[in-house]
Amino acid sequence: MNKDQLFEQIKRKKSFLCIGLDPALEKLPKHLLKYNNPVLTFNKEIIDATKDLCVAYKPNTAFYECMGLKGWETLIETWKHIPTDIFSIADAKRGDIGNTSAMYAEAFFNKDQSGMSFDAITVAPYMGKDSVEPFLKFEDKWVILLALTSNTGSIDFQQQLAAEGKLYENVLRIASTWANSEQMMFVVGATKGAEFRNVRKYAPDNFLLVPGVGAQGGSLDEVCENGLNQQCGLLINSSRGIIYAGDGEDFAEKAREEALKLQTQMEAWLRRANLI
């Protein structure tokens, strides 16, 4: 999916919601445990109940890998269940030397090889340009580079001063020379709401993937006020706040209610910004 197509979806659905599919077996509604693959059943019901309210799904690979072989199979089957007109993000935080990043690109972008072909993958910037380039060779596929993450550990390096600005500012500035806003997004945590205006100085046209609304305490309004651009430019993610909204047989309905609340807020912001 390219940038214009993503913006079209945002306008059509009046939403820039991304739903994180991070299912932990012990948190699933108990009635699902009777199924052969409770996690997959859970994911499918969540997707079916929310797909008209969001523009992206983001499975975090850790939650699948911890279940071993069955987990990897569940990740593939979950990707297959995401409708093709919804932006799919492998939240994998990968990144390695060039020949190895090329293998990760095959793993997440080439379904003939791996069974999965996500629209985007999250990548850690620490290893620099040649660790990112192999992902950019796939047409209409995206790198979502970690810039300023939502966790407390973002203070350790990202927010430390470098010789010129902070490290995350250098990541934004330098990585913007590797690819334009048609193929590069950045992760900026919602818990860093006040920094969005600064982020936009370095990345005015890029989409930003924004985790941290909900369980982590980030503010949707603060992110929108400082982060919206002329093509929306935001994918705001909620995982736990939506997928664990209920733990009974009506869990998917409850998830939909939470997704609807966020979509309604987002619609208001899109109107305020004259984007719809």
Place this chain on the structure above:
Amino acid sequence: MNKDQLFEQIKRKKSFLCIGLDPALEKLPKHLLKYNNPVLTFNKEIIDATKDLCVAYKPNTAFYECMGLKGWETLIETWKHIPTDIFSIADAKRGDIGNTSAMYAEAFFNKDQSGMSFDAITVAPYMGKDSVEPFLKFEDKWVILLALTSNTGSIDFQQQLAAEGKLYENVLRIASTWANSEQMMFVVGATKGAEFRNVRKYAPDNFLLVPGVGAQGGSLDEVCENGLNQQCGLLINSSRGIIYAGDGEDFAEKAREEALKLQTQMEAWLRRANLI
């Protein structure tokens, strides 16, 4: 495996060689293609032919993930084939917010959950302390944190000046407050041979995992001269130089010959340093 046990293995085998198990299907000897799982057959023969010459094996997860479900199964089966007295490293370059890194720790350290229980995992430092801590909660399991990597992209951020020293120096300094040398190693590329003396200022007692000898052009002698410490403190990795030494039916024998060359050089360095 703890640090003393690792040092015992090094003295016993007169080697600090780590062999990278990074098999690409198109590079395998052609006669293996008749097997149901050529990559697994390849890995098993490489391990069987070299296990008396090395102290560690390091499968890079990218090379397995790119083969989809069968690849993940091959990774698990490869881990099972590594003898328990050999240090096993999941070269996975993971790292995420705390609750997610905890899932990655389950994936690579808890075989009851995932089918695999490596001794160590490589982790990217960009997300800071709380992204690393969950891995440290496992007794006798190790984090191998990326510090100064072997690729050209290491110039982009790692070698850039921060307010105090270079970024990779800050990674060494700050991460050393998170865990001691019993649980924390660092990745330092062999292509950065001249920097090892500097690395040792920040990490005198830690083991360093050193990729980049061989195909990437790093010098074993330069690394040893500047990097050996009182418990050896080096695991020098070679992947392509060993596993692709031959492409005929005798590929495992050829791999053994290359491993033996490196082991012989390492033995000489261990003697010179009075460690054996």
